Amino acid sequence: xxxxxxxxxxxxxxxxxxxxxxxxxxxxxxxxxxxxxxxxxxxxxxxxxxxxxxxxxxxxxxxxxxxxxxxxxxxxxxxxxxxxxxxxxxxxxxxxxxxxxxxxxxxxxxxxxxxxxxxxxxxxxxxxxxxxxxxxxxxxxxxxxxxxxxxxxxxxxxxxxxxxxxxxxxxxxxxxxxxxxxxxxxxxxxxxxxxxxxxxxxxxxxxxxxxxxxxxxxxxxxxxxxxxxxxxxxxxxxxxxxxxxxxxxxxxxxxxxxxxxxxx
Numbered sequence: 001x002x003x004x005x006x007x008x009x010x011x012x013x014x015x016x017x018x019x020x021x022x023x024x025x026x027x028x029x030x031x032x033x034x035x036x037x038x039x040x041x042x043x044x045x046x047x048x049x050x051x052x053x054x055x056x057x058x059x060x061x062x063x064x065x066x067x068x069x070x071x072x073x074x075x076x077x078x079x080x081x082x083x084x085x086x087x088x089x090x091x092x093x094x095x096x097x098x099x100x101x102x103x104x105x106x107x108x109x110x111x112x113x114x115x116x117x118x119x120x121x122x123x124x125x126x127x128x129x130x131x132x133x134x135x136x137x138x139x140x141x142x143x144x145x146x147x148x149x150x151x152x153x154x155x156x157x158x159x160x161x162x163x164x165x166x167x168x169x170x171x172x173x174x175x176x177x178x179x180x181x182x183x184x185x186x187x188x189x190x191x192x193x194x195x196x197x198x199x200x201x202x203x204x205x206x207x208x209x210x211x212x213x214x215x216x217x218x219x220x221x222x223x224x225x226x227x228x229x230x231x232x233x234x235x236x237x238x239x240x241x242x243x244x245x246x247x248x249x250x251x252x253x254x255x256x257x258x259x260x261x262x263x264x
Contacts, residue, residue, distance in 0.1 A: 001015070001016045001017065001018040001022055002014065002015055002016065003016045020059060021034045021056070024036055025038055026054075026056055029055065029085070029094075029107075029110070030091065030092060030094070030107065030109060030110045031057075031091075031092075031109075031110070032057050032058060033055055033056065033057045033062075033110055034055070034056045034057070035053060035054065035055055035056070035085070036053070036054040036056070037052070037053055037082045037083040037084075037085070038080070038081075038082050039052055039068070039076055039080070039081040039082055039083065039099065040070065040076065040079075040080050040081070041069075041070050041071060041072065041073055041076050041077050041078075041079075042070065042071065043071055043072075045070050045071050047070075048069050048070060048071040048072070049067055049069070049070070050067070050068050050069070050070030050073075051064040051065060051066060051067055051068070052065060052066035052067075052068060052083045052098055052099075053065040053066055053083050053096065055110065063110075065112060066083075066098065072134065073134070074130070074131060074132055074133055074134030075099075075100050075130060075131050075134070076099075077134040077135055077141065078134075078135055078137065078138040078140075078141040079141055081099040081100075081154075082099070083096060083097065083098050083099070084096070084097035084098075084154065084155070084156060084157075085097070085107075086157050086158040086159065087214075088159075088214060089214035089215055092108060092109045093106070093107070093108055094106075094107045095107065095115075095158045096112065097154060097155040097156065097157075097158060098154070099153065099154045100126060100130070100131070100152075100153065100154065101154075102117055102118040102119070102120065102152070102155075103116070103117050103118075104116040104117070104118070104155060104158055116165075118152075118155065118167075118169075120152050123150060124150055124151060124152050124171065125151070125152060126151055126152055144172075145172040145173070146172075146173070148172055149171060149172045149173025149174065150171055150172070150173070151171060151172050152169070152171060153169075153170040153171055153172055154169070154170050155167060155168070155169055155170075156168040156169065156170050156175065156207075157212060159212060159215075159262075161215075161262055161264040162182075162264055163181065163182055163183060163264050164179055164180065164181060164182065164262055164264060165179070165180040165182065166178075166179055166180075166205075166262060167179075167180065168207055174207075175207030175208070176189060176190070176191065176207060177189075177190035177191075177205050177206060177207050178190065179193070179205065179262075190205035190206065191206075193205065204217070204219045204258060204260060206219070209221075215261050215262075216259055216260070216261055217259070217260050217261065217262075218257055218258070218259055219257070219258045219259075219260070220255055220256075220257055220258075221255070221256050221257075221258055222252070222254070222255060222256075223248050223249055223250075223251050223254035223255060223256045224249065224250060224251060224252050224254065226242070226249055226256065227248075227249030227250050230249065242256075
């Protein structure tokens, strides 16, 4: 096991002693709880009962959720999956996102409750036999994914404000970002959202090169994209962090991290 301490400004990689949670691929969840979220199948398992989410506390298993057949579950055969967790700025609040599942679960102090259901268009929905008839081989599974790349796979990220819901969804061949307006009950594909040309008009809500921590998003952009926009719109004020070094904005190989929040 190797770690990097954020308190160490050298970011030196150091060797550390593995913990019991490392051995079972579990990670922090809430308070003293850890969760195990990996999902797989194998004919070698003697016990066929597996769980999409297992919760541990003080080294002891305290709760299992969402049982499945880890020997022959059709939807998981010849595939490696994992239950996703979307953390929030509140340590006792998170959201669980299961593979091939359209339901979003809220976890408050470790207690799960279904809160939202994603309704997909028919052309993006998995057919009923996907859950009952599994592939005969890994090649058959991969062919199915290639031939049905537009079908729903998993909700990858979920973030909620009083007025908006932000979703990243994976399909078999790609990812897409959606924003849902609670007031108008309207969902928008972020690829089709056009910015105001009087502002920076940057494509920030994309499924790639972006991470979220609580309320704040961090997007990696090429520096010359911002530089080109500012040249075309001299009336727009240059960000203070960049005003002192114009060369940064003309570097075709330069990268900038843009931090932003959803306006509510």
